[in-house]
Amino acid sequence: SAVISQKPSRDICQRGTSLTIQCQVDSQVTMMFWYRQQPGQSLTLIATANQGSEATYESGFVIDKFPISRPNLTFSTLTVSNMSPEDSSIYLCSVEKGQETQYFGPGTRLLVL
Amino acid sequence: KQEVTQIPAALSVPEGENLVLNCSFTDSAIYNLQWFRQDPGKGLTSLLLIQSSQREQTSGRLNASLDKSSGRSTLYIAASQPGDSATYLCAVKGGNNRKLIWGLGTSLGVNP
Numbered sequence: 001s002a003v004i005s006q007k008p009s010r011d012i013c014q015r016g017t018s019l020t021i022q023c024q025v026d027s028q029v030t031m032m033f034w035y036r037q038q039p040g041q042s043l044t045l046i047a048t049a050n051q052g053s054e055a056t057y058e059s060g061f062v063i064d065k066f067p068i069s070r071p072n073l074t075f076s077t078l079t080v081s082n083m084s085p086e087d088s089s090i091y092l093c094s095v096e097k098g099q100e101t102q103y104f105g106p107g108t109r110l111l112v113l
Numbered sequence: 114k115q116e117v118t119q120i121p122a123a124l125s126v127p128e129g130e131n132l133v134l135n136c137s138f139t140d141s142a143i144y145n146l147q148w149f150r151q152d153p154g155k156g157l158t159s160l161l162l163i164q165s166s167q168r169e170q171t172s173g174r175l176n177a178s179l180d181k182s183s184g185r186s187t188l189y190i191a192a193s194q195p196g197d198s199a200t201y202l203c204a205v206k207g208g209n210n211r212k213l214i215w216g217l218g219t220s221l222g223v224n225p
Contacts, residue, residue: 009154042117042215043202092156100145100206102213104157 002027002097004105012111013083020079021108023093028073033094034066037107043092049076083112115140117205119216126193127224134188134219136203141181144206148177148188150199151218157202161188165208193223 003026013019023032034046046066047055055068069077080087093105116139126132136146145164149157161170161177163186169178176189190197203216 004156040217042217043204043213044215045212094157101159101162102147102149102157102204103159104149106154106156109154 002029002095002103004093004095004103006091006093006105006108008108009106010109010111012113014113015084017083018079018081019083019110020077021091021093023076023078023105025074025095027097029095029097030073031096032070032076033096033102034068034076034078035092035094035104037090037092039089046078046091080110083110085112088112115143115205115207115214117203117214117216119201119203119219121219122217123220123222125222125224128193128195130193130223131189131191132193132221134190134201134203134221136186136188136216138184138186138205138214140207141184142208143181144208144211146177146179146186146206147204147213148175148186149202149204151202152199160201190221193221195223195225197221197223 005024007022032049035043037043045058046061047057049055049068049070051070067079090107092107118137120135147162148160151157163170163179174191179186200218200220202218204213
Protein backbone atom coordinates (compact mmCIF):
# COMPACT_ATOMS: atom_id res chain seq x y z
CA SER A 1 0.00 0.00 0.00
CA ALA A 2 0.95 3.67 -0.03
CA VAL A 3 0.07 6.58 2.21
CA ILE A 4 -0.05 9.92 0.41
CA SER A 5 -0.34 13.39 1.88
CA GLN A 6 -1.08 16.62 0.08
CA LYS A 7 -0.64 20.24 1.04
CA PRO A 8 -2.61 22.43 1.15
CA SER A 9 -5.87 20.58 1.70
CA ARG A 10 -7.79 23.57 0.37
CA ASP A 11 -7.21 27.14 -0.70
CA ILE A 12 -9.02 30.16 -2.03
CA CYS A 13 -6.97 32.15 -4.52
CA GLN A 14 -7.31 35.28 -6.55
CA ARG A 15 -7.43 35.28 -10.33
CA GLY A 16 -3.98 35.63 -11.91
CA THR A 17 -2.03 34.15 -9.01
CA SER A 18 -0.32 30.75 -8.81
CA LEU A 19 -0.60 27.93 -6.29
CA THR A 20 1.84 25.08 -5.71
CA ILE A 21 0.45 21.80 -4.40
CA GLN A 22 2.76 19.35 -2.66
CA CYS A 23 2.47 15.57 -2.68
CA GLN A 24 4.43 13.31 -0.34
CA VAL A 25 4.43 9.49 -0.46
CA ASP A 26 5.55 7.22 2.37
CA SER A 27 7.58 4.98 0.03
CA GLN A 28 9.59 5.29 -3.15
CA VAL A 29 7.62 5.12 -6.37
CA THR A 30 8.65 5.41 -9.99
CA MET A 31 5.68 7.34 -11.31
CA MET A 32 3.40 9.87 -9.69
CA PHE A 33 0.23 11.08 -11.31
CA TRP A 34 -1.63 14.37 -11.06
CA TYR A 35 -5.39 14.43 -11.65
CA ARG A 36 -8.04 17.11 -11.76
CA GLN A 37 -11.65 16.57 -10.75
CA GLN A 38 -13.85 19.46 -11.78
CA PRO A 39 -17.37 19.76 -10.40
CA GLY A 40 -19.70 17.26 -12.02
CA GLN A 41 -16.95 15.74 -14.14
CA SER A 42 -14.89 12.59 -13.97
CA LEU A 43 -11.25 12.52 -12.98
CA THR A 44 -8.92 13.75 -15.68
CA LEU A 45 -5.22 12.95 -15.81
CA ILE A 46 -3.11 16.10 -16.08
CA ALA A 47 0.36 14.57 -16.26
CA THR A 48 2.64 11.77 -15.17
CA ALA A 49 5.70 12.80 -13.16
CA ASN A 50 8.84 10.67 -13.42
CA GLN A 51 11.86 11.24 -11.23
CA GLY A 52 14.80 12.56 -13.20
CA SER A 53 12.90 13.51 -16.33
CA GLU A 54 10.31 15.97 -17.49
CA ALA A 55 6.69 15.24 -16.80
CA THR A 56 4.51 13.80 -19.53
CA TYR A 57 1.41 15.92 -20.11
CA GLU A 58 -1.95 14.75 -21.42
CA SER A 59 -3.75 16.39 -24.28
CA GLY A 60 -5.13 19.75 -23.24
CA PHE A 61 -2.57 20.34 -20.49
CA VAL A 62 0.69 22.24 -20.93
CA ILE A 63 3.80 22.72 -18.85
CA ASP A 64 3.49 26.51 -18.76
CA LYS A 65 0.10 26.25 -17.08
CA PHE A 66 0.83 23.23 -14.86
CA PRO A 67 4.58 23.01 -14.16
CA ILE A 68 5.54 19.88 -12.23
CA SER A 69 8.60 19.07 -10.19
CA ARG A 70 9.78 15.61 -9.15
CA PRO A 71 13.00 16.06 -7.18
CA ASN A 72 13.04 12.54 -5.66
CA LEU A 73 11.14 9.25 -5.54
CA THR A 74 8.77 10.29 -2.74
CA PHE A 75 7.82 13.88 -3.56
CA SER A 76 6.25 15.95 -6.32
CA THR A 77 4.71 19.37 -6.75
CA LEU A 78 2.09 20.66 -9.17
CA THR A 79 1.76 24.40 -9.76
CA VAL A 80 -1.43 25.89 -11.15
CA SER A 81 -0.25 29.08 -12.83
CA ASN A 82 -2.04 32.29 -13.70
CA MET A 83 -5.25 30.92 -12.26
CA SER A 84 -8.75 31.66 -13.49
CA PRO A 85 -12.12 30.60 -12.04
CA GLU A 86 -12.12 27.67 -14.50
CA ASP A 87 -9.21 26.19 -12.56
CA SER A 88 -11.44 25.72 -9.51
CA SER A 89 -11.28 22.01 -8.93
CA ILE A 90 -10.01 19.21 -6.73
CA TYR A 91 -6.42 18.30 -7.58
CA LEU A 92 -5.34 14.77 -6.69
CA CYS A 93 -1.95 13.13 -6.48
CA SER A 94 -1.73 9.41 -7.14
CA VAL A 95 0.78 6.57 -7.30
CA GLU A 96 0.64 3.00 -8.55
CA LYS A 97 1.91 0.05 -6.51
CA GLY A 98 1.48 -3.66 -6.09
CA GLN A 99 -0.62 -5.21 -8.83
CA GLU A 100 -1.11 -1.78 -10.34
CA THR A 101 -3.50 -0.69 -7.64
CA GLN A 102 -3.80 3.07 -7.65
CA TYR A 103 -3.49 5.02 -4.41
CA PHE A 104 -4.63 8.60 -4.00
CA GLY A 105 -3.91 11.50 -1.75
CA PRO A 106 -6.75 13.32 0.03
CA GLY A 107 -6.86 16.01 -2.64
CA THR A 108 -6.49 19.77 -2.71
CA ARG A 109 -9.70 21.76 -3.09
CA LEU A 110 -8.99 24.94 -5.00
CA LEU A 111 -11.39 27.83 -5.42
CA VAL A 112 -10.35 30.69 -7.69
CA LEU A 113 -12.22 33.95 -7.34
CA LYS B 114 -12.00 6.13 -27.60
CA GLN B 115 -12.83 4.44 -24.32
CA GLU B 116 -15.86 5.78 -22.47
CA VAL B 117 -16.97 4.69 -19.03
CA THR B 118 -20.55 5.10 -17.84
CA GLN B 119 -21.93 4.48 -14.36
CA ILE B 120 -25.57 3.90 -13.57
CA PRO B 121 -27.32 5.05 -11.50
CA ALA B 122 -25.84 8.48 -10.83
CA ALA B 123 -27.33 8.45 -7.36
CA LEU B 124 -28.88 5.84 -5.13
CA SER B 125 -30.50 5.94 -1.71
CA VAL B 126 -31.29 2.75 0.17
CA PRO B 127 -32.28 1.74 3.70
CA GLU B 128 -29.68 0.10 5.88
CA GLY B 129 -29.37 -3.64 5.41
CA GLU B 130 -30.26 -3.78 1.74
CA ASN B 131 -28.13 -5.52 -0.84
CA LEU B 132 -27.37 -3.31 -3.82
CA VAL B 133 -25.68 -3.32 -7.20
CA LEU B 134 -23.78 -0.51 -8.87
CA ASN B 135 -23.18 -0.70 -12.60
CA CYS B 136 -20.26 0.31 -14.79
CA SER B 137 -20.11 -0.04 -18.56
CA PHE B 138 -17.26 0.61 -20.97
CA THR B 139 -17.17 0.88 -24.74
CA ASP B 140 -13.82 -0.75 -25.59
CA SER B 141 -13.42 -4.32 -24.35
CA ALA B 142 -9.64 -4.27 -24.84
CA ILE B 143 -8.90 -3.42 -21.22
CA TYR B 144 -5.97 -4.23 -18.97
CA ASN B 145 -7.87 -4.05 -15.70
CA LEU B 146 -10.83 -2.41 -13.98
CA GLN B 147 -10.87 -0.85 -10.54
CA TRP B 148 -13.59 0.24 -8.19
CA PHE B 149 -12.94 3.12 -5.80
CA ARG B 150 -14.89 4.96 -3.17
CA GLN B 151 -14.55 8.68 -2.65
CA ASP B 152 -15.32 10.33 0.65
CA PRO B 153 -15.40 14.12 0.92
CA GLY B 154 -12.02 15.45 2.01
CA LYS B 155 -10.43 11.98 2.02
CA GLY B 156 -9.50 11.35 -1.57
CA LEU B 157 -10.12 8.00 -3.24
CA THR B 158 -9.75 4.54 -1.76
CA SER B 159 -9.20 1.51 -3.95
CA LEU B 160 -11.81 -1.18 -3.22
CA LEU B 161 -11.25 -3.91 -5.77
CA LEU B 162 -9.08 -4.44 -8.81
CA ILE B 163 -10.04 -6.99 -11.47
CA GLN B 164 -7.50 -8.02 -14.06
CA SER B 165 -8.75 -8.52 -17.60
CA SER B 166 -8.33 -12.30 -17.24
CA GLN B 167 -10.48 -12.43 -14.09
CA ARG B 168 -14.25 -12.52 -13.77
CA GLU B 169 -14.69 -11.35 -10.20
CA GLN B 170 -13.02 -10.22 -7.01
CA THR B 171 -14.33 -10.22 -3.47
CA SER B 172 -13.43 -8.27 -0.38
CA GLY B 173 -15.62 -8.58 2.67
CA ARG B 174 -19.13 -7.44 1.79
CA LEU B 175 -18.03 -6.28 -1.65
CA ASN B 176 -18.02 -8.33 -4.82
CA ALA B 177 -17.05 -6.96 -8.22
CA SER B 178 -17.65 -8.80 -11.46
CA LEU B 179 -16.25 -8.22 -14.92
CA ASP B 180 -17.72 -9.24 -18.27
CA LYS B 181 -15.35 -7.93 -20.92
CA SER B 182 -17.35 -9.18 -23.87
CA SER B 183 -20.37 -7.12 -22.89
CA GLY B 184 -18.32 -4.24 -21.52
CA ARG B 185 -19.79 -4.39 -18.05
CA SER B 186 -18.78 -4.55 -14.43
CA THR B 187 -20.94 -4.61 -11.34
CA LEU B 188 -20.13 -3.82 -7.73
CA TYR B 189 -22.33 -5.74 -5.32
CA ILE B 190 -22.57 -4.47 -1.75
CA ALA B 191 -24.15 -6.86 0.72
CA ALA B 192 -26.00 -5.78 3.85
CA SER B 193 -25.37 -2.09 3.31
CA GLN B 194 -24.44 0.13 6.26
CA PRO B 195 -24.56 3.92 6.76
CA GLY B 196 -20.75 3.89 6.61
CA ASP B 197 -21.01 2.73 3.00
CA SER B 198 -22.37 6.16 2.05
CA ALA B 199 -19.91 7.62 -0.45
CA THR B 200 -19.37 8.10 -4.15
CA TYR B 201 -18.29 4.93 -5.94
CA LEU B 202 -16.10 5.33 -9.01
CA CYS B 203 -15.25 2.83 -11.71
CA ALA B 204 -12.01 3.21 -13.68
CA VAL B 205 -10.82 1.19 -16.66
CA LYS B 206 -7.19 0.84 -17.64
CA GLY B 207 -6.72 0.54 -21.39
CA GLY B 208 -4.98 -2.44 -22.90
CA ASN B 209 -2.79 -0.27 -25.10
CA ASN B 210 -1.96 3.01 -23.39
CA ARG B 211 -2.48 1.78 -19.81
CA LYS B 212 -4.22 5.00 -18.78
CA LEU B 213 -7.16 5.06 -16.42
CA ILE B 214 -10.46 6.22 -17.86
CA TRP B 215 -13.00 7.17 -15.22
CA GLY B 216 -16.75 7.08 -14.86
CA LEU B 217 -18.65 9.92 -13.19
CA GLY B 218 -19.49 7.79 -10.19
CA THR B 219 -22.57 6.69 -8.28
CA SER B 220 -23.42 8.66 -5.16
CA LEU B 221 -24.70 6.18 -2.57
CA GLY B 222 -26.61 7.08 0.54
CA VAL B 223 -27.47 4.38 3.09
CA ASN B 224 -30.11 5.52 5.54
CA PRO B 225 -30.16 4.17 9.10
